[in-house]
Amino acid sequence: MAARNKADRKLEEVQRMLAGLKGVKHCFYLTKGMRSRIEMIEKSYPSLGPLTVRNEGVLECLKREHIACIVKDKSFRAPPKPTVLIVGEEGEVIGRELLPGEKVKDHPGKKTIFLGTDFVIYYEKGKGRGAMFVFPPVPFEEVEKMEGVKHVISSSPSAVADIFIKEKRGLKDDPKLASILVGFDLR
Secondary structure, X not given: OHHHXXXXXXXXXHHHHHHOOOOEEEEEEOOHHHHHHHHHHHHOOOXXXXXEXXXXXXXXXXXXXXXXXXXXXXXXXXXXXXXXXXXXXOOOEEEXXXXXXXXXXXXXXXXXXXXXXXXXXXXXXXXXXXXXXXXXXXXXXXXHOOOOEEEEEEEOOOXXXXXXXXXXXXXXXXXXXXXXXXXXXXX
16 A cells, blocks of 8 residues: 555656646646557558658557656757657668757768758668658656656657547647657656
8 A cells, every 4th residue: 555655646746747847738647548549549540641650659658657648838848859750661760850959960872851941851862662750759858867767758649649638638629739648667
């Protein structure tokens, strides 16, 4: 019983910290039913033209014991690393999201193609077959720093899963708000 109370206190502490971050409008834990539905959505996400989509980050989050969900606005901090990649069939990154203020480095032998202002593709003739969009797991430092937690990762759910989460929580589907899942285990 004491261990359960300690775990409950830690979960409340994590939730309070997340809810207090700048730009966070809502914070809650996913239910088992929500987790199951999100897994189904992410595993069956349709292709975008010739590119398949794989949300590795969310699928990895779903392996964690606890998953907090934050719904945030644009004032929330930038991610510490790219949240969208294009990966070739050999596993090489051939395109990725640019972080705010990031300068693009040269890739010898490859042509740099910008898609808008925040995505770059490194084109090399004969490469890129079987490419797919990958949403990788991303560190979440604020939770990683907390005592008593381990195996922390975060990821953005697909648009379909984001809408599902908001509907289940009775939140309006506001395009100015996006959800992030933060998965972790307790020590």
